[in-house]
Amino acid sequence: MTRTIVMSLVLATLLVGFGCSQGGGSGDSGTAVPEKVTQAAAIAAEIEASPDQAAAILQKHGMTTDEWTALMYEIAENAEWSDAFEAAR
């Protein structure tokens, strides 16, 4: 009886610990990189190829400068997204 209780407690502790380690991180880990990041990388490559056409390129992709800036901020805030963005450029 005592052994069962002890085993249950150990199991519960392990489960809680595992849950905390999964959810208590920085928020970056374990999240899939959304498609908008790879799309942004493709747009970035276009812009880098023709910097003088930057605004026109954004326009072609239906984005304003403010929207682009907001997206870059969002990507920069996330380590995994930043990695994916830089890798895809």
Place this chain on the structure above:
Amino acid sequence: MNRSILTVLVVLLAAPGLRAQEGDTSEPKQDKAADRDEILAALELPKKAQALRNKGVEKAEVREALRAARGKKLKARQARDLLEGAEEAVDESGPIDNFGAFVKARLAEGLRGRELAAAIRAEHQARGKGKGKKGEPKGQGPDKEKGPKKAKPKAGPAEDDETAEVEEESPGGRGSGQGQGQRGRGRSGR
């Protein structure tokens, strides 16, 4: 005689219109250039943020700093300069605890551009984790000896003055008080 007067009148009337047209064409050019610079600066943000993280600044701290910058509607150029300034400060003195909270507080105070960069540098010099550690293996002496070595062309004597002012304020004032309060939070979160 009448024709001369008419010609003069026509010229006088037409001149402002011509000037206005010239203005119309130059302003969009400036706008386009500013737009291009903003787009290109924004493009650098992920790389700059990643560089900062790679140099030991916590992910959460970088995120907090960027969110604060976005919240204050900093232009991408300003945010890029902020990250560059922070990277230089980390190179010089190592990362600091609560970088994000520090940036957030300085932004809330209205610091931008050079002033903000100077404040970040001063804070890193005051409590950078790598003070006397990271610098030594590379044969670099204490921070004081380095001086404004990293100062870029934009950093003139005026910036040095700003740095000095901030250094005086940080130890007993806003810098340390706030930093300690958030330090506990940071540790418990990790």
